[in-house]
Amino acid sequence: MKDLAGRIAVITGGGTGMGRELARQLVAEGCHVAMCDVSAAAMAETRRLCEADGLPQGLRMTTHIADVSDEAQILRFREEVAAAHETDKVHLLFNNAGIGGGGSMILNTRDEWERTFNICWGGVYYGTRAFLPMLRNADKGHIVNTSSVNGFWASVGPHVPHTAYCAAEFAVKGFTEALMTDLRLNAPHIKCSVVMPGHIGTSIAANSSKMHSGSESGALGERQVAQARAQMALAGRDTTGLSDDDIRRHVAERAQRFLTEAPTTAAAAAKIILDGVKAERWRILVGDDAHRIDELVRQAPEQAYEADFFQDLAAQVGWRVGR
Structure with a gap:
């Protein structure tokens, strides 16, 4: 799908950050967009920015309220998309919504832990389940699941527990890698990618x-x-x-x-993601820091969670280490 004009894209978490910038860049290429978020105000700002950029004639851009951790809301979102865009098919699904928090199994409550996990992982699972029939109805499809560098390196430093988010992002990465074979065998016209950003300005x-x-x-x-x-x-x-x-x-x-x-803006991240989709890359690292972390973890996996490893990594990728 090198040409996105006339296609239909679904974006979760479209109200801010990479979701907003994906919407802006997709619209600029003539792609119809349906986005969801928990904040109507945030989505209204995304729409305002797209209109300020200049919406192509006849392009449909719709906004929908949905909490991606609730399957019933995602299914309602799907039905709203089908009705608003008068279609039984979509071509691109960006499972992008995510939050942090709930990092400690000890300090945080179970509700906080599961809230983070259920949005970051559950949103990807429910989104894929819900929109897969519409993707199968299209001539071509692509599922883009946002994980993180924390999907292959479960740390943000030796003094910060990060279990909920990391567990979810590992799940997203593993699911997407396994999905490649499933799609190849059962829906070969659909591709998938896992996005692993480093520190992005969101x-x-x-x-x-x-x-x-x-x-x-x-x-x-x-x-x-x-x-x-x-x-x-x-x-x-x-x-x-x-x-x-x-x-x-x-x-x-x-x-x-x-x-x-952040060393990488949300707009730059969105461009890297869309370039990766057009090139049909299944593994999309976003940011120079993401590439360097990937290299360092592969070189010394047994040391990846030691304090010295983190200090060296932070110095190499230019992260500011503070308390």
Whole structure:
């Protein structure tokens, strides 16, 4: 599918980050887009940006509210797409939605852990299940599942537990690799790719706070503040003199730095993804840091979770290591 004009693409998590930029670039190529997100306001901004870029004549772009961790909502999303686009087929499925959080089996609650896992992994599974019939109805199809470098390296450093997100992204990677054979045997006109970004400039940190706090502002409640305080202590920072509001400011500042200090923008990431889809690459690493992490983990898998490994890696890929 080197020419995307006239095709129909479905994007989960289209309200911000890579999902938003995928929508903008697909629309610019004349591809019809149906996106879902939990935030109507975020999707409205994505649509506004696409319209500002210039929507091609006759192109359909639709927005739908859906929580990808809920299969019933994904099935409703599919039916809305079929009705809004007057079709029984789609050509591209970007299972892109994801959040962080719930990193510790000990410090975090089971609800927080499973919320992260069920969005990052469940969203891919439910999305693929729901839209596979429409992909099979098309002459060509491509499933694009967003994992992460944390799908082959389960760490963000020796002082930060990251179990929920990493477990989900390993599942996404393994599922996509296994799906290749399944599709080749049973639906050979459909391809699939696993996307593994490094540090990309998105709002995932801020959005994750909103999802876990249940607040549109993302303000941390008492339990989240206590967890953040405990994480900072594990990293060696003395928090005894910090108020709860100090902790909240610290978390918000980290989220802002994650967005602004990333070596790869969301727009650059979206272009790499679409170039990979057009080239029918099943494994799409996004960012120079992702490529370097892949090399280092392969070279020394037994040392991949040691503190020295992380310090060396961070220095090589240009990550800022802070507490």
